[in-house]
Amino acid sequence: MKLITHNMLSSKTIKGVVYGYPLIIRASQVLTKDVDFNPEFIQRMIPKLDWSALKFAAKCVGHEEDLPDEPPANMADEDVLKRIHHVVMEVDVVDGFLECPETKRQFPITNGIPNMLLNENDV
């Protein structure tokens, strides 16, 4: 699970949960994989990212310093775009859990794939 994906996952479907966002990452294995840097993609993706959830995710996996506090005002700054690319596209949670911030319900991540399925009594 890349952090771009974490940015779009939520436990809001659980009965009684108000936001269910951002999910807490409890990682037991995190890898960084090389992904080709595509500045145009990062520029287009930034407006679709929830920045505080991204900051939070980066902190959960020990990459907080790599990320500016705010979305960049200057979209042409390649250096900043590269740092964002690294956090969003290259950091990969291979094993661990996502945790609902409200109910503490855990969703396993195995082989990099989060299992967000709920039981009947969750919904």
Place this chain on the structure above:
Amino acid sequence: MSKIATPDISHLTAQDYESIYEPAEDSFLMLDALENELPLIMAMKPSLCVEVGPGSGVLITGLATALGPACSYIAADVNMKACMATVATAQKNACSVETFCSDLLSGCGRQLDGKVDVLIFNPPYVVTPPEEVAAGDLQHTWAGGRKGRQVLDRLMPEVPRLLTPQGRFYLLIERENDPEEINAIFRSMELFGKKILERKTGPEHLAIWVYTKLDRAL
């Protein structure tokens, strides 16, 4: 003309196809339709393509190889083995698709709202008794219950809020699914549809429809 090369799925075995959907006429019809649509899809400079129910991953991988790394690709299947197959198929074809296991897009809550440029769904569309729906991995691939629509009917109300203003939803519909009724439902949610490709294969009459918020974008 841009092309979609049929993804290499030679890593998937007969054993895999005991629990995931083996690409068939419906899958290839969708790939052909997406290929025809490439100029329109590229023109909108998508940053996020999402597939519901990727199975082997053949569709989202085909799209990812054609559009390249200037976009992100995310797919959600209710079957974990399909999620794993999708990741493997993407890798085999030198691209990257993120997956998660979820009932439709429920694992996203409202976080995908207004972000999806391209949405793809080849649903379980065969008319079956309602109790067959979701009865197991293989039933997930084909059993559609009433009108073959029971799974699709749950996704439809979500589509308008998921799409970006110029976003496009590509849907496979079999004639028994009652395309007129599907269109009427979408129209009531201000989504406009157009049939872009159809094919008869044996007893099935398959079609690919595209839905958007702007009828002039069709």
